Amino acid sequence: MSEFRMPSLGADMIEGTLVQWNVKPGDSVKRGDIVAIVGTDKADIEVEVFETGTVERLIAQVGEKLPVGAPIAWIRAAGEAAGPPPAIPAAKPAAPHIHASPLARKLARELGVDLEQIKGTGPHGVIERHDVEEAAKAKPAAAKPAVEVPPPARPAAEPGSGMRRAIAAAMARSNREIPHYYLSTQIDMSKTLRWLEESNRQRTLENRVLPAAVLLKAVAKALVQVPELNGFWVDDQLKTSPSIHLGVAVSLRQGGLMIPAIHSADQLPLEELMRALREMITRTRSGRLRSSDITDSTITVTNLGDLGVETVFGVIYPPQVALVGFGKIVDRPWADNGMLGVRPVLTATLAADHRATDGRRGAQFLEALSALLDEPSQL
Amino acid sequence: MTESEIQQTVFDAIRRIAPEADPAQLSPGENLRQGLDIDSFDFLNLLIGLHERLGVEIPEADYGQLRTLTDLVRYLGAKVK
Numbered sequence: 001m002s003e004f005r006m007p008s009l010g011a012d013m014i015e016g017t018l019v020q021w022n023v024k025p026g027d028s029v030k031r032g033d034i035v036a037i038v039g040t041d042k043a044d045i046e047v048e049v050f051e052t053g054t055v056e057r058l059i060a061q062v063g064e065k066l067p068v069g070a071p072i073a074w075i076r077a078a079g080e081a082a083g084p085p086p087a088i089p090a091a092k093p094a095a096p097h098i099h100a101s102p103l104a105r106k107l108a109r110e111l112g113v114d115l116e117q118i119k120g121t122g123p124h125g126v127i128e129r130h131d132v133e134e135a136a137k138a139k140p141a142a143a144k145p146a147v148e149v150p151p152p153a154r155p156a157a158e159p160g161s162g163m164r165r166a167i168a169a170a171m172a173r174s175n176r177e178i179p180h181y182y183l184s185t186q187i188d189m190s191k192t193l194r195w196l197e198e199s200n201r202q203r204t205l206e207n208r209v210l211p212a213a214v215l216l217k218a219v220a221k222a223l224v225q226v227p228e229l230n231g232f233w234v235d236d237q238l239k240t241s242p243s244i245h246l247g248v249a250v251s252l253r254q255g256g257l258m259i260p261a262i263h264s265a266d267q268l269p270l271e272e273l274m275r276a277l278r279e280m281i282t283r284t285r286s287g288r289l290r291s292s293d294i295t296d297s298t299i300t301v302t303n304l305g306d307l308g309v310e311t312v313f314g315v316i317y318p319p320q321v322a323l324v325g326f327g328k329i330v331d332r333p334w335a336d337n338g339m340l341g342v343r344p345v346l347t348a349t350l351a352a353d354h355r356a357t358d359g360r361r362g363a364q365f366l367e368a369l370s371a372l373l374d375e376p377s378q379l
Numbered sequence: 380m381t382e383s384e385i386q387q388t389v390f391d392a393i394r395r396i397a398p399e400a401d402p403a404q405l406s407p408g409e410n411l412r413q414g415l416d417i418d419s420f421d422f423l424n425l426l427i428g429l430h431e432r433l434g435v436e437i438p439e440a441d442y443g444q445l446r447t448l449t450d451l452v453r454y455l456g457a458k459v460k
Binding site (some may be wrong): 122128129130197200201204205206208210211212251253277278281282306307 | 395397398399400412416418419420423424426427430436437438439440
């Protein structure tokens with residue numbers, strides 16, 4: 001029998017609230033199944049189980065706040081004989097699985113609305129803010145809380161909110177502990193954009209690839225050449241990761257950001273990476289992230305080009321050791337073989353942990369990135 | 380399909396990808412992406428949504444013609460007819 005514990009869903013997480021159980025005692029589970037939803041300061045996250053077996057007992061109660069590492073359930077491994085039940089009070093029966101955006105969940109808690117009674121109108125039936133507001137309006141007056149709580153306009157990211165506090169804690173730790181160094185380079189994107197335009201002509205609208213996906217693929221392949229930037233600074237030493245899981249900074253519409261991972265990005269064909277990215281962004285913004293999305297990133301990539309930013313000076317997400325930033329692709333004068341022309345130019349930056357690497361390796365990474373984007377058909 | 384019906388279809392597609400946005404607040408000449416605070420992924424999802432609803436395939440080369448709500452409604456109107 002093994003304990004299933006409150007997971008750590010980020011460097012900044014100290015405790016989590018059990019929002020929902022998706023299983024009940026006696027249910028069979030396999031590795032990767034989503035068994036619960038845990039509320040963190042940033043969002044509600046779908047939590048996966050990492051063992052195949054049977055749910056023996058649910059320890060944590062829905063609504064209970066528990067520290068990271070606290071046992072929340074017992075799982076009996078496949079083939080293991082049923083032992084004496086652990087002496088822990090039984091939890092409430094499992095609730096049906098509910099998909100709702102983080103904003104909708106918070107609002108439902110504040111307005112006393114039962115999400116189980118709401119039919120979501122968002123993508124794939126996800127319950128969104130306006131669904132909760134409509135349900136709250138439809139509630140009989142007597143059922144409303146005695147003190148009316150006005151719905152906050154931007155609850156998730158106002159100063160002092162959970163999301164803001166979580167970002168503040170991680171970034172303050174980063175600036176306190178990590179000696180950052182910064183490098184930047186300008187990359188002529190003519191070949192990449194021409195190649196992308198050409199190849200997109202052969203694709204349907206649904207399969208069209210955006211430049212952001214090409215940049216991610218180039219980062220992943222450049223990391224194969226400079227693996228010291230892909231890993232963690234733990235116990236006073238660099239631990240490189242054998243897998244390249246790109247954490248992609250995704251801004252949320254209600255404010256704040258999440259950094260879910262694209263797993264094994266170096267191994268994915270470009271079209272597949274684009275599909276994974278689209279799916280990931282949709283799940284992030286509709287509040288359907290899983291624990292492995294949040295915990296597995298080995299490096300972060302942030303792209304602020306859509307917002308018109310030209311150069312990104314990032315703050316590393318600890319315990320990672322690097323962050324790659326991309327700005328907007330802008331037309332600039334560009335000299336090539338003594339000829340002056342105008343080219344679409346991208347500024348790529350690297351923020352790296354000086355404990356883990358030196359500027360020379362950082363420069364080699366940016367050089368590899370630039371070379372890959374000069375030969376996009378190799379991606 | 381009338382211009383007003385196309386505009387309503389565009390609004391419905393926008394609400395699917397940006398539930399917090401209120402497309403009715405958009406000025407006809409306002410930059411669509413800035414006004415709605417949508418990024419390139421949202422924009423692609425918007426075009427996919429419009430393709431599903433109206434059957435109009437929008438080539439990448441035409442993106443430059445789709446800066447405002449008016450641009451988009453006119454472009455779709457010409458293609459739907």
